[in-house]
Amino acid sequence: MRPLIAGNWKMHGTLREAVKLAEALREGAEGVDLLVCPPFPHIHAVAVSLLGSRVAVGAQDCHAAQRGAHTGDVSAAMLRDAGATHVILGHSERRMDHGENDAAVLAKTEAALGAGLVPIVCVGETEAERLAGLADSVVEKQLAGSVPYGFVTAGGIIAYEPVWAIGTGRTPGEQEIAAIHATLRRALVERFGPSARSTRLLYGGSVKPGNAAAILALPDVDGALVGGASLVAADFLAIARAVPG
Numbered sequence: 612m613r614p615l616i617a618g619n620w621k622m623h624g625t626l627r628e629a630v631k632l633a634e635a636l637r638e639g640a641e642g643v644d645l646l647v648c649p650p651f652p653h654i655h656a657v658a659v660s661l662l663g664s665r666v667a668v669g670a671q672d673c674h675a676a677q678r679g680a681h682t683g684d685v686s687a688a689m690l691r692d693a694g695a696t697h698v699i700l701g702h703s704e705r706r707m708d709h710g711e712n713d714a715a716v717l718a719k720t721e722a723a724l725g726a727g728l729v730p731i732v733c734v735g736e737t738e739a740e741r742l743a744g745l746a747d748s749v750v751e752k753q754l755a756g757s758v759p760y761g762f763v764t765a766g767g768i769i770a771y772e773p774v775w776a777i778g779t780g781r782t783p784g785e786q787e788i789a790a791i792h793a794t795l796r797r798a799l800v801e802r803f804g805p806s807a808r809s810t811r812l813l814y815g816g817s818v819k820p821g822n823a824a825a826i827l828a829l830p831d832v833d834g835a836l837v838g839g840a841s842l843v844a845a846d847f848l849a850i851a852r853a854v855p856g
């Protein structure tokens with residue numbers, strides 16, 4: 612399957628900076644799909660600036676409801692209308708900052724699918740959970756609780772993001788990443804059948820140009836979700852070009 616390199620821009624940048632960054636990515640990278648996920652107010656302008664390119668645009672969250680009295684929230688259909696095709700859901704920063712549990716992520720994922728967006732559901736253990744030997748069981752539980760029926764056929768994507776590796780410059784060992792991805796693949800295939808072999812499993816957590824080639828060459832790693840390094844066009848493109856040919 613074609614690897615996907617997705618950038619999570621989090622709460623960074625002015626509108627002008629977002630459009631400039633998008634324009635620097637327009638050329639894309641050979642053999643790889645690119646996705647950028649700007650903050651809500653920048654999505655439409657970034658989508659317009661990337662029209663005709665092979666770089667897709669996503670959001671970082673959506674509400675579970677289609678409409679209603681939800682001050683400050685954004686529906687999946689609004690994101691679609693603004694030009695997004697994907698949405699990151701259940702990122703650990705949302706799970707921590709906004710108390711999102713698996714049930715909330717499940718409801719948002721259903722809403723995303725209903726609006727025709729491709730959900731990228733994030734799972735990952737904390738450092739304490741890893742040290743306690745619970746990494747596999749934590750991600751399996753998150754997967755079971757956050758991923759709805761219809762996810763695989765709609766092209767839903769899973770991102771394994773160990774919480775302790777996000778923004779820290781630390782990553783699990785290559786064998787540890789491969790082991791969790793194998794666990795996720797097995798759990799998806801058990802639940803959804805052989806078609807889940809083509810579900811993209813992204814790794815996220817301190818992916819940089821210097822470690823991307825080794826991580827992206829691992830079995831069952833079908834791309835990366837990149838935070839900090841996605842804010843620098845040259846770094847993001849270097850990560851995309853590190854995908855094994």
Ligand code: PEP
Pocket residue numbers: 619772776777778779780815816817818836837838839840
């Ligand atoms: C992220 O927040 O999804 C992420 C992977 O961040 P970073 O690459 O900065 O660790």
